[in-house]
Amino acid sequence: MIRIPSRPRSELLAIGIFVAAITVLVTQFITATPAAVAVGDESTRIGSLGWQFTLRDAALIAISSYAAGGSTIALLNGAESTSSTVADTERTDPSAQQSTDESSNELLQARREEWETVSERLTSNEELVYQMVLEADGVLPQSEIVDRTDLSKATVSRTLDSLEAKNLAERKRHGMGNTVLLT
Incomplete structure (x- = not known):
């Protein structure tokens, strides 16, 4: 069963601050006062030079920008901790661990039963x-294979290429090396 974590109050607050800050920024930029050039005493308007912001406008823009940036950082940090919390929960939840162990044991048992037919078509x-x-329960670092056999790194790599082509194994990048998984 997949658990969808509820959002904590701090994350909801960060979302609210972000939306409010962006709304203020958009409003300030849309309602900026046009700057006009005036010549003489009669204030004849000659042309427009762009947009002018009052000190209040500039302060609102600065505060809103900091609020939007801070809430974005809080949301990104919250997303990282949520994903690690979900992973930690899956690791520490006995029922999740037990169902994972049972399914992996069933998969390994099925793989062992297939072994007789698979071994006939392998070099x-x-x-x-x-x-x-x-024998390593379907998961083994590639470097361990090299260490445990008399095969060179290149030979192990070519052999794994062949097993991957036959959809019997898969390599996943793990740090500086690969982990080999049975498929």
């Missing part, structure tokens, strides 16, 4: 690498 290096990852 010796492919069989060796596949069996090694299978």
Whole structure:
């Protein structure tokens, strides 16, 4: 079951501040006073030079800009902590962990049953690498495969390319190396 986390009050406050700040900014820029050039005592208007902001307008724009930026940073930090909290909950929630363990055990058992038919269509290096990852419960760093066998890094890499082409394994980037997963 997928849990959708509710938004905390601080995140809702940050969203409200962001919307209000953007509304103030848009309003200030739309309602700016046009600057006009006047010549002589009769104030004859010759042309427009652009837009003029009063000190009050400039202060509102500055405050709104800081509020929009601060609330954006708060929302982005909240999104990072929410994703890590969800991951932590999945790791610490016994029922979520148990269902994950059960499904992975079922998958590994099914993979072991398939092993007889799969092994017939693999070369010796492919069989060796596949069996090694299978014995490691379907997940093994690529560097471990190199360390545990007499195969070179290049040979292991080519062998994994072949297993990936046959949709039997997949490499995921993990730090400076790869983790091999059975598919």
